[in-house]
Amino acid sequence: MEYIIETHNLEKRYKKFKALDDFNIHIEKGAIYGLIGRNGAGKTTAIRIICGLQKPSKGTYCIYGIKNTDKNILSSRKRIGAIIEKPSIHLDMNAEENMILQYKTMGLPLNNTIKEILYIVGLSNVGDKKAKTFSLGMKQRLGIAIALVGGPDILILDEPINGLDPEGIIELRELILKLNREKGITFFISSHYLDELSKIATHYGFVEKGKIIKEISSKELQEKYKKKIEIKVNNIKECVKYLEEKNMQYEVMSENLINIYNDINITDFIVELSKRNCIISEFHEKEESLENYFINLVGGDENV
Amino acid sequence: MYKLLKAGFYRLRKDKIFWIFIVITIALSIFALMRYSANGLKLENLFNEFIYYEGLFISLFISLFIGREHSEGIIRNKIIVGHKRINIYLSNNIISIVTCLFFQLIYYIIIFAIGTPLYGEIQMNYSDIIQTILDTTLVIISYCSIFNLVTMMFSEITVSTIIGVIVYIIMFVTALNLQYIAYAQKYITNTYWENEEETIVNQELNSNYPGDDVVKLAKNVYYFIPQGQSFELAFGNTDNLNAYPKYSITLIIIVNVIGVYLFKSKELK
Numbered sequence: 001m002e003y004i005i006e007t008h009n010l011e012k013r014y015k016k017f018k019a020l021d022d023f024n025i026h027i028e029k030g031a032i033y034g035l036i037g038r039n040g041a042g043k044t045t046a047i048r049i050i051c052g053l054q055k056p057s058k059g060t061y062c063i064y065g066i067k068n069t070d071k072n073i074l075s076s077r078k079r080i081g082a083i084i085e086k087p088s089i090h091l092d093m094n095a096e097e098n099m100i101l102q103y104k105t106m107g108l109p110l111n112n113t114i115k116e117i118l119y120i121v122g123l124s125n126v127g128d129k130k131a132k133t134f135s136l137g138m139k140q141r142l143g144i145a146i147a148l149v150g151g152p153d154i155l156i157l158d159e160p161i162n163g164l165d166p167e168g169i170i171e172l173r174e175l176i177l178k179l180n181r182e183k184g185i186t187f188f189i190s191s192h193y194l195d196e197l198s199k200i201a202t203h204y205g206f207v208e209k210g211k212i213i214k215e216i217s218s219k220e221l222q223e224k225y226k227k228k229i230e231i232k233v234n235n236i237k238e239c240v241k242y243l244e245e246k247n248m249q250y251e252v253m254s255e256n257l258i259n260i261y262n263d264i265n266i267t268d269f270i271v272e273l274s275k276r277n278c279i280i281s282e283f284h285e286k287e288e289s290l291e292n293y294f295i296n297l298v299g300g301d302e303n304v
Numbered sequence: 305m306y307k308l309l310k311a312g313f314y315r316l317r318k319d320k321i322f323w324i325f326i327v328i329t330i331a332l333s334i335f336a337l338m339r340y341s342a343n344g345l346k347l348e349n350l351f352n353e354f355i356y357y358e359g360l361f362i363s364l365f366i367s368l369f370i371g372r373e374h375s376e377g378i379i380r381n382k383i384i385v386g387h388k389r390i391n392i393y394l395s396n397n398i399i400s401i402v403t404c405l406f407f408q409l410i411y412y413i414i415i416f417a418i419g420t421p422l423y424g425e426i427q428m429n430y431s432d433i434i435q436t437i438l439d440t441t442l443v444i445i446s447y448c449s450i451f452n453l454v455t456m457m458f459s460e461i462t463v464s465t466i467i468g469v470i471v472y473i474i475m476f477v478t479a480l481n482l483q484y485i486a487y488a489q490k491y492i493t494n495t496y497w498e499n500e501e502e503t504i505v506n507q508e509l510n511s512n513y514p515g516d517d518v519v520k521l522a523k524n525v526y527y528f529i530p531q532g533q534s535f536e537l538a539f540g541n542t543d544n545l546n547a548y549p550k551y552s553i554t555l556i557i558i559v560n561v562i563g564v565y566l567f568k569s570k571e572l573k
């Protein structure tokens with residue numbers, strides 16, 4: 001598999017503190033990759049390193065297969081747009097002037113794409129309003145518009161929904177999905193708002209104490225945290241036999257515990273099993289969320 | 305580099321700070337002319353007065369203009385889109401230099417355009433005027449290099465502004481002290497006046513004279529610090545005009561080499 005961004009045992013030390021430790025991520029083309037972790041887990045440090053703002057203490061990373069030690073890393077970085085912590089916008093300029101500044105910074109000719117990008121992010125009607133008068137959501141969208149200049153293939157967003165109101169969050173989510181689907185832009189998003197991330201991400205990387213402890217696609221994750229019925233029975237053999245006959249999805253968890261991933265008619269189910277001398281002693285309906293998955297993964301009870 | 309300069313000058317035109325500093329320069333020029341008329345000073349004492357305190361002016365301008373690049377994430381953005389750090393550092397320095405020379409030009413234009421018709425032509429030979437302007441230009445470039453380094457090293461605009469002012473004060477106080485040593489008199493001459501004629505009674509060795517080597521060293525350091533040259537150039541002292549450029553050029557090279565090295569290894573947030 002060819003990855004757009006990948007890191008190899010990345011390590012970052014600040015004196016004795018290890019902010020990143022054997023940090024390995026793999027981002028596929030077209031993915032919306034959510035980097036999940038607690039505050040201080042190392043998300044922003046990883047993003048800063050990939051964007052060239054900081055140097056790794058050990059390890060390497062590749063952007064489009066080009067190693068960070070290669071001279072050509074600067075040209076591969078031109079294919080990236082990023083917002084780290086807050087958007088890079090000049091507050092005394094209006095939206096269009098900010099866009100012109102970015103075009104000039106990148107040495108691109110001024111053309112109609114400025115209006116097109118502002119339209120995509122929903123800022124085509126803000127006129128001459130200075131960026132300092134924008135709401136946080138508008139500033140975030142202007143930041144994305146600036147990051148879109150030059151047609152990047154990857155957008156890196158660090159905690160993009162921090163401080164946004166519910167309306168702003170919805171707007172941003174829709175914008176990300178639109179850019180991903182219509183323009184094929186790959187997203188690398190760090191966040192600790194798991195519910196929000198679970199609505200858009202196609203892949204997840206869970207980071208804890210500077211280490212990626214699990215990388216998983218949303219499909220795999222859905223399989224894991226889909227709705228399930230957990231039952232405790234006295235005769236697991238008969239129960240399994242019945243489930244096989246009915247072609248149901250299940251997982252034997254222990255000698256008397258079994259998880260069923262299909263919808264069942266509870267009355268019929270109990271009656272059928274009792275006919276086979278299989279008695280159900282416990283019955284729980286469970287639905288696991290991304291948040292539960294993360295907590296189980298890091299094994300802690302601290303808030304994300 | 306060219307792209308960064310183009311973008312930088314575009315941002316400069318749109319920046320309030322730039323226009324505020326133009327207004328301040330105009331106000332300072334007019335204030336200098338008003339002092340001229342009140343104190344009966346000559347145009348040659350006045351035309352380069354701005355350089356006396358221009359270090360502070362440049363420190364504040366660069367801290368506020370370049371400092372905003374840090375606080376608004378503009379420098380971060382330049383790196384993300386693939387610009388080399390050396391180009392970012394030097395382009396910011398060039399923009400600061402061009403802008404501060406532009407402020408100086410405004411000052412000269414106002415002083416000469418209003419001062420000459422009102423108070424007569426400057427009584428200074430043209431080669432000295434040109435050499436003074438050239439030296440002043442190099443001092444301004446030195447100041448810009450120093451304060452560009454300070455601003456590029458500190459990401460917080462408040463911190464870089466405060467440190468810039470502190471650096472200026474240190475240069476000012478150091479230059480004042482060095483000036484005192486550099487111009488120390490080896491001999492004290494006792495004289496008396498009679499019938500409007502000065503008669504030397506005797507000459508004795510100054511017991512506070514620090515010694516020839518110390519004076520020589522103090523003079524070198526005094527000229528090396530831009531504020532030292534600023535004192536000389538502002539007072540219209542034409543004795544060492546040809547010597548100043550070598551000090552300025554050395555300082556500009558050293559400061560920029562150090563600045564580029566430090567900025568290349570700086571961890572940005």
